[in-house]
Amino acid sequence: MDNDDFSKRFSPGFCLIPREDGIPRAIIPQNSPGSYIEEARTLAASGGRFLGLWAAGDPEPRICTAFLLREGLIVLVLPLNLPEDPQTFPSLSSFLPAADRFERTVRDLFGFVPEGLEDSRPWISQGLWTVPPLASPPGTCIPETPTPDLQEYPFVRVLGPGVHEIPVGPVHAGIIEPGHFRFQVVGEKVLRLEERLGYTHKGVDGLFRGREIAAGARLAARVSGDSTVACSLAFAQAVEQALDFSPAAGVRFMRALLLERERVANHLGDLGALGNDAGLGFGLSQFTRLKEDLLRRNRIHFGARYLFDVIVPGGVRANLDDKAILDLLEENRLLAAEVGDLQKIYDDHGGLQDRFQNTGVLLPEVARRLGAGGVVGRGSAQAWDLRADHGGDPYRRFPPALALAHEGDVAARVRIRFLEIQESLALCRALLEHLPEHSIAEPLPDNPETAEGLGIVEGVRGEVLAWVRLAPGGVIRAAHIQDPSALLWPALEVVVPGNLVADFPLINKSFNLSYSGHDL
Amino acid sequence: MWKLLVKIFRTGRLTEKSSRPVTQPHTPGFGRSLAIRHVDAGSCNGCELELLALENPYYALSSDGAKFVASPRHADLLIVTGPVTKAMKDPLTKTLEATPEPRRVLAVGDCACDGGVFRDSYAVCNGVSPVIPVDHQVPGCPPPPDEIRRAILRAFALPRQAQK
Structure with a gap:
């Protein structure tokens, strides 16, 4: 597919302008959840690699989704301005399994609800805050949960004779960053591994604001x-x-x-x-x-x-x-x-x-x-x-x-x-x-x-x-x-x-x- | 195999001399051996790179009698990096509780000193000292290995902190 064909598929005036300092990259605003999911589906189907999904909060709530194509980088931006609260956006996880954790992160930090996402577990949040911390304007005090229960995360369990569980972390035995791994094992063999991350969450997106x-x-x-x-x-x-x-x-x-x-x-x-x-x-x-x-x-x-x-x-x-x-x-x-x-x-x-x-x-x-x-x-x-x-x-x-x-x-x-x-x-x-x-x-x-x-x-x-x-x-x-x-x-x-x-x-x-x- | 041996022979000895302060008689200290447990309390992993560098042949921290151990129960010194995220507050406190007395705590890097670039975020505790008592700090982003080594060697003879 050459660049002309490529531009035609997108809404008016869009083209990937080459830049000297790197690859062509473009931000494409989407005016409805329907067009957002349609564009995402088209990009994924035409060989685009999903690179990530994130959100921005007050005062311009939006969802951004990045795809890398051979032609360049495209970020779809869906503004969220629905009259209802909480704000919702369509989940991409049905055709992009990799979107799951990103959408859970957005739900944890911004309170925007990914509609159609099956996994209802938190991801980044460890239940430390009573409200989504990035939903409020910068400088707002975020109330903390008085006694967070960090052990509550529902790991998927493997049952059967001889199966046992090895929990590892968040503090690891070496000079390594913190995170939790849950192994389900039989003897020496690993049957399943599940990660639990978020221990080094420092609120970087919040710190950028202002x-x-x-x-x-x-x-x-x-x-x-x-x-x-x-x-x-x-x-x-x-x-x-x-x-x-x-x-x-x-x-x-x-x-x-x-x-x-x-x-x-x-x-x-x-x-x-x-x-x-x-x-x-x-x-x-x-x-x-x-x-x-x-x-x-x-x-x-x-x-x-x-x-x-x-x-x-x-x-x-x-x-x-x-x-x-x-x-x-x-x-x-x-x-x-x-x-x-x-x-x-x-x-x-x-x-x-x-x-x-x-x-x-x-x-x-x-x-x-x-x-x-x-x-x-x-x-x-x-x-x-x-x-x-x-x-x-x-x-x-x-x-x-x-x-x-x-x-x-x-x-x-x-x-x-x-x-x-x-x-x-x-x-x-x-x-x-x-x-x-x-x-x-x-x-x-x-x-x-x-x-x-x-x-x-x-x-x-x-x-x-x-x-x-x-x-x-x-x-x-x-x-x-x-x-x-x-x-x-x-x-x-x-x-x-x-x-x-x-x-x-x-x-x-x-x-x-x-x-x-x-x-x- | 011979290639490997030739490489070792040609590389020679690279370790740079350091000067470990001599423990004064009658001051509480750790003699000639210090076991260190590192806890990353949410750093960007820059400080970890410099801690790892302490084990390369140039610094060879173990030749000074100090080594990193896998459990706080074996440790004399806790090295804490990172601004202490809210999620690491509890694991850090538990790690300290698992470290036997006498013990020392060294905060390494700007983040561990006062939160550094992440200071005043909703998700961090602005350094180690608001969470657990700190004996000594090494500022820097990240601090170079020789400064961390100097602080570790000083910890051999660091007087016991006042009980809080």
């Missing part, structure tokens, strides 16, 4: 710390689209460089931890040393180990001189060689491969149905990578190859990470060699009217999406960051049954999902 753009960017950078570059960049893109501002080529290059450095750092950490979880402590030592070297260089050249707040709306807060570029090129060469050595060791290690192969298999068909993207999706034959597919600048000039595997097991996800490190390093090399002169950060234009924008980038785990609605004068009226973890957590539930309890940490690590990015 903030200045700069303060909003600081918050966006802390949605999920390990993806701070991706979140900052998506947020910056959204603000820049709303203000109709285009960053210079030099800024785009620097941002791409930072995004790839974040990817490499995370993949190094994950590969080390995966080796360790399968009993190879050598892998942990080696990969964490390489990661530490990279972080220290980040500190020297960009001023922050994890690159927090380096990307801001309007530009970047770092500059590289010739000496720095030479240093980073040398680092790049050494790192590529080291990772190559370690990949050979991992590949040849029988014990390691025995644990990796056929463990935690996510079948391609299941991955497709759940809309899994990122490393997990690509490990299960889902060929989506914004950098390779859409090629906004500078990816258009140095297109990275798509890493793809079909087995869907831990070994496949390990292989994807190795491939992506090498591909990212090659891309970094090209960016460094062709880095244009750039100014650091330019002042953003003012917006006389309310403006809305979208941003989307290929982060470490997959597509990180940002939506922002600005009131005149650069104040955020509402904003939302969507981490891909929210789409991938259900995939983990599907993958674990049939495996041994002892393989759960390994499978979990091969997904390495963010709790904070999910709970917001």
